[in-house]
Amino acid sequence: MKIIVAPDSFKGSISSTEAAAAIHRGLLAGSSNLDITSIPMADGGEGTVEALTMILEGRLIKKEVTDPLGRRVNASYGWVESSKTAIVETAAASGLPLLTKEELHPLSATTYGTGELLEDALDRGAETIILGLGGSATVDAGTGCFQALGATFHNAKGERLDMNGRELGNVASINTNQLHNRVQNVHWIIASDVTNPLLGEEGAVSVFGPQKGVQQEQQEAFESNMTHYADVLEAHLGQKLRDKEGSGAAGGFGFTLYGLLPHSTVQSGFQLIAQWSHLHERIKGADLVLTGEGKLDEQSLYGKVPVGIARIAKTYNVPCVAFAGTIEGDVSGSKQEGLLTVLPIVDAPMSLEEAMERGDMLLQRAATRFMEIRKLDTNNTLGEVTP
Known part of the structure; x- marks a missing residue:
């Protein structure tokens, strides 16, 4: 039996790579007669670097950078030497996972650390940079990132600003003459599944x-x-970008990227990983697809990873099942998208904190239970398997 395991991360608990490994172990504990292919997924946010770096057979580069609140932290980006490709995600240096709920401070938060990762990639000789937008803790419109890359932002007195959410309202002029000298020589791919405009x-x-x-x-x-x-940057550029699809991604980061990197390519993070992992071809030849994410709710129906996977599986008439840490609201519409069922992984009363700490084990056990139940599926609606 050929099974494709393609989960998203269970945010705050385990990465998509760890989730895929847990499902893999659980399946083999339930049945040994399996041909399993694991493809960790992401949508441009947290997990994008890990997933793409594995798919492209690269390695992780660690660097000390600035977190959203100005503290020094270690962050990683992906590097593929053969193609001089860097994979960077905003979540790594400027993301919500770096802060507790009590530490969230959007007035002070900055994307400067993301710029430091990009600077390192440029200095390393990157010819292609994939920048995943998603999971940021910032609303500085990416100005902190561009500040790290050499751009300067000035107030009405001509004084240079250290950019964050508060200083956006004080920007009177922008100078990009000192941007890193390789910024415009790189093929930029902006990976994001967010289509929101900047304002409104x-x-x-x-x-x-x-x-x-x-x-x-x-x-x-x-x-x-x-x-x-937006008024200042559009005046600087001589064009209007605020209504462009995706300009609202990562706290307005998309807007500044569109403006200062006008020749960049914008692509769905999910579709990018699907393309480079040959997901369509692999699902087409499978008997069963298993996916999942931390929380599956009505918003998931608007294109999150499990539904994106299910839609592909439905195209090839391959059954698809999702695991979820939490199921909220009415997700019955997922059946129309190709998800046969959504299975919770929590198997006993426990707090959210405990469930997140034990995500790896819970997911593995859920996969084993699924295989045991599958052996009872006399109608063979979930693919053939021999006990």
Whole structure:
């Protein structure tokens, strides 16, 4: 029996690579007559570096950088020597996983550390840079990143600003003359599955601000700062970009990338990994597909990894099942997308914290239970398997 194991990360618990390994172990504990191919997935956010680096047979480069609040932390990016390709994700240096809920401070948070990772990749001789947008703890529109790469942002007095969410409202001019000399010589691929515009009810502040710590009473001020910055950058560029699809990604990072890297290629993070891992071809020849993520809810139906996997499987009439740490709301619509069922991995009463600490073991046991149940599937709706 050929099985494709293609999970997303179980955020806050285990990476997509760890999730795939746990499912793999669990399946083999339930049946030995299996041909399993593991393909860790991501959508441009947390896990993108690990997944793509493994697929492209690269290695991880570790570097001490600045976290969202200005502290020094170790972060990694992927490096593929044969093609001089770097894979960087905003979550690694500027992401929510680096902060506790109490530490979220979007006024002070900066993407400077992401710029430091990119600078290291440029100095290493990168010819292609894949930059995954997602999971950031920032609403500085990526200005901190470009500051690390040599751009300068000035207030009305001409004073240089250290960029963060607060300073967006003080930017009066932008100087890109001192940008890293290789920035424009690199093929940039922006990996993101976010299609939101920069401003408005579907924009960076309104939709993604709360998860980064923007309180309801602060939203108007943050939106005003973002609008002011958009006015300044668009005047600097001589073109309007605020309504471009994806400009609201990663706290407005997409907007600045579109403006200062006009020749970059924008691609769905999920589709990028699917393409380079030959996911369609592998699923087409499989008997069963297993996927999963930490929380599966109604938002998952709008294109998160498990549903993206299920849609591909449905195309080839291959059954697809998802594991989830938590199932929230009505996810019955997932059946129409190709998910036969969604299975929770928690198998006993426990707190969320305990479940996240034990994610690896819980997922492995859930996979074993699935295989045991599969042996009872006399209608063969989930692919053939011999006990």
